[in-house]
Amino acid sequence: SQTDGLTKKELIRWWETEALTDVLDSWKVVRPIHRLPMLWPGEQETDEETAYLQLNWYRLVQTARRPGKIVVHQETGLQLNSMTQIVEKGDISQEILYEKVVGDKNSTPKVSPRLCSYVEVQDTRVPLSEREKTEMKA
Numbered sequence: 001s002q003t004d005g006l007t008k009k010e011l012i013r014w015w016e017t018e019a020l021t022d023v024l025d026s027w028k029v030v031r032p033i034h035r036l037p038m039l040w041p042g043e044q045e046t047d048e049e050t051a052y053l054q055l056n057w058y059r060l061v062q063t064a065r066r067p068g069k070i071v072v073h074q075e076t077g078l079q080l081n082s083m084t085q086i087v088e089k090g091d092i093s094q095e096i097l098y099e100k101v102v103g104d105k106n107s108t109p110k111v112s113p114r115l116c117s118y119v120e121v122q123d124t125r126v127p128l129s130e131r132e133k134t135e136m137k138a
Helices: 008-027 130-137
Strands: 032-038 053-058 079-089 092-101 114-121 124-127
Touching (some): 114 130
Antiparallel strands (some): 032 053, 079 092, 114 124
16 A cells, blocks of 8 residues: 555645545545544544544535525615614604615615604504604604
8 A cells, every 4th residue: 555654744744645635636525524533543632623634524415505685776786785773762663774785885875765663562563654653743
């Protein structure tokens, strides 16, 4: 075998240069799923950080995942970040939703902020119309 008679450092160097590159090229491995530290004969227990040699287990088949949902601006087609601001005045609360294009620090929303007024009743939000809001203030 190629590894007979090699010292510890030579064996590690052989693994890093030849064997590992062959495995990575043939399997197209991205990341290990589990690491197991290897102990040399006569060596005390070691943890993952101080182990000289580790046995890495790889997944040969990666499961595909659906990407997360993003909000896109209807006019520009760019991704939006949403921020909700809640303003409370007495019993009436207003929820203001701002939208900003991702990656553009100076962008202002094309649409005006959306306002929604509501009153909290038993931990649920009850929406209010403008007429109801003026009646409550009077």
